[in-house]
Every structure is written in C-alpha cells, then in structure tokens.
Amino acid sequence: MEAAAFYGFSLLAVTAAVFILFSKNLIHAAFALFLAFLGVAALFVLAGADFLGVSQIMIYVGGILVLLIFGIMLTQNINKSDDSSRHNKVEVLVKREVWGFLIGLGFFAVLIKIIFKSDFKMKGDAMISKSTIKTIGVELMTSHLFPFEVAAVLLLVALVGAAYLALNRNPTP
Amino acid sequence: MTTIPIQHYLFVAAAIFCIGLAIAITKRHFIGILIGIELMLNAVNINLVAFGRHDPERLTGQLFALFVIVVAAAEVTVALAIILRVYGRFQTVDPDEVSELKK
Numbered sequence: 442m443e444a445a446a447f448y449g450f451s452l453l454a455v456t457a458a459v460f461i462l463f464s465k466n467l468i469h470a471a472f473a474l475f476l477a478f479l480g481v482a483a484l485f486v487l488a489g490a491d492f493l494g495v496s497q498i499m500i501y502v503g504g505i506l507v508l509l510i511f512g513i514m515l516t517q518n519i520n521k522s523d524d525s526s527r528h529n530k531v532e533v534l535v536k537r538e539v540w541g542f543l544i545g546l547g548f549f550a551v552l553i554k555i556i557f558k559s560d561f562k563m564k565g566d567a568m569i570s571k572s573t574i575k576t577i578g579v580e581l582m583t584s585h586l587f588p589f590e591v592a593a594v595l596l597l598v599a600l601v602g603a604a605y606l607a608l609n610r611n612p613t614p
Numbered sequence: 615m616t617t618i619p620i621q622h623y624l625f626v627a628a629a630i631f632c633i634g635l636a637i638a639i640t641k642r643h644f645i646g647i648l649i650g651i652e653l654m655l656n657a658v659n660i661n662l663v664a665f666g667r668h669d670p671e672r673l674t675g676q677l678f679a680l681f682v683i684v685v686a687a688a689e690v691t692v693a694l695a696i697i698l699r700v701y702g703r704f705q706t707v708d709p710d711e712v713s714e715l716k717k
Contacts (some may be wrong), residue, residue: 443617443618444618447618450702451626452708454626454630455626455629455630455633458629458630458633458637458653459633461637461649462636462637462640463652464632467643467645467646470646470649471649474640474652474653477653477656478656481630481656481659481660483627484660484663485659485660485663487618488623488660488663488664488666488667489667490663490666490667490676490679491648491661491694492676493659493676493679493680494621494661496634496680496683497659497683500687501652501656501681501683503667504687504689505652505686505690506685508690508691508694509648509649509652509690509694511694512645512648512694512697512698513645514702515698516644516645516697516698516701516707517712531644532642534642537640537642538637538640540639541635541636541637541639541640542636542640542641544635545632545633545635545636545639546632548631548632548635549628549632551629552624552628552632553625553628556621556624556658559621561620563620563668563717564669571670573673573676573691576670576671576672576673577673577676577677577680580672580673580677580716581677581680584672585677588681592681592684592685595684595685595688596684596687596688597660598688599687599689599692602693602695603691603692603694603695604695605701606692606695606696606698606699607695607698613694
C-alpha cells in the first residue's frame, strides 16, 4: 500500500516535470508545476514529514505558484494575435534543447551511478509514524534559534526589496 | 508495512533535479527558468527529508528543508519583481535579448 502510493506519487511528480520540459505554453507549464508540487508534498508525507508536506502545499501552491502565474500573465507578448494558443509561447532553440538534454541526461547518469555505488549506514532506525510538529517546534526555538531569526530577517528584506523594485517608479510607455 | 528504501527517494529526487536543470537551460523565458529552479529546490528537499527520516530525535533534515523553502519563497518574490522591472524597460522576457545593463 505504501509502496503503491510512493510509486504513484513519484510517477506523478516526474511526469509533471517532463510535461513542463516539453510544453511550449507557459500557463500549461505552471499548472503542471502544481501537480509536481503536489506529488513532492505527498512524498514528504510518505517520508514522515507531515508538517513539511502541509507547508509545502501552503507555501508553494498557495504562494509561489500564484505569484508565478501572475508573473506570466503580466508579461504577455506585445504582439498579440487572436490565436489563443500563441499567447504564452516560448520558442526554444534546437541547439539549446540538445544541450539541455545532454547536460540533464549526463548529470542524471552521474547521479544514478553515485547512488548505485553508495552504501549508506544509517545511524538510527527509520521513524515510526508520529507527528513531527512538536519536535520541529522545540528544535526551532532552542538549537536552531539563530537560523530562525536570520530567516525572519531575510523574509523581511525580501518583502521590502520586492515592494521597492515592483513600484512603478518610471513608467515607460 | 514496509518502508521504502532510501535509494528510491534518491532516484526520484535525482530525476526531478535533472529535469529541472534541463528546463532551466532550455526555456527562453525568465519565468520558465524560475520554474526549473523551483523544481531543483524541491528535489533537494526530497533528499533532505528522506535522510531526515532516520533522525527522529532532532529532525535536522526536515529543519534544513524548512529553511530551503523559506529561501525559495524569498528568491521567487525578488526574482519576479526584477522580471517585472526588466519587462517594463525592455518589453521582453527573453534572457538572450537582455544583454545590457542600461538602455
């Protein structure tokens, strides 16, 4: 049962990623990204990270994906045509496509070789199913307090910087 | 109830990472490149969580994945703001055509 869920969701994530790679329409790619994020969140839950799975759905699907779709819609092509399938077209150079596939496949082969050769000695046993929220909260507030505060400052700086950059200071016609 | 061996998580993560890398190389659109980077960050998170499963007392892997998510959120907001500015100035989203700092 668990194995079936694992392979199903990993197949979903990988298929969605391959669809993004081959789709020429960015809106379709963004919606396929939704499926990929959902699959990854399910993999998190299957690996015992329930809190991370939920926050993955909330942050990525609720925040980042909506931002990306807004960005796609705000940067439409100037020369619009009536053909609705041409709006978000991304043309791809054949040379770059070949290089992308070559680099991706080569790196994938290297990683697969490394994973096959590796022999991990795990320190502890795999986690029995229990909620991780309490542990994450305690660790975040005790031994990881400094990274937590740095993350807070980083988010504040990103907020202020993004608002400053996105302000329409010199509108161009 | 059988547990999935860790190598299978690593395989899935490697596949998603390489597809994200190929997307970031192939797409001629700023947001397409961002989508590829997001997929790569997600793949790294899968690795961290899969190894963090074997550390139930301290959960270091999951905490690191949480910080990766925070950094990814900050990165996307700033990158989208920059993309909107670049689009307003150059009227294009093709990284090949944006080759000068000032027009």
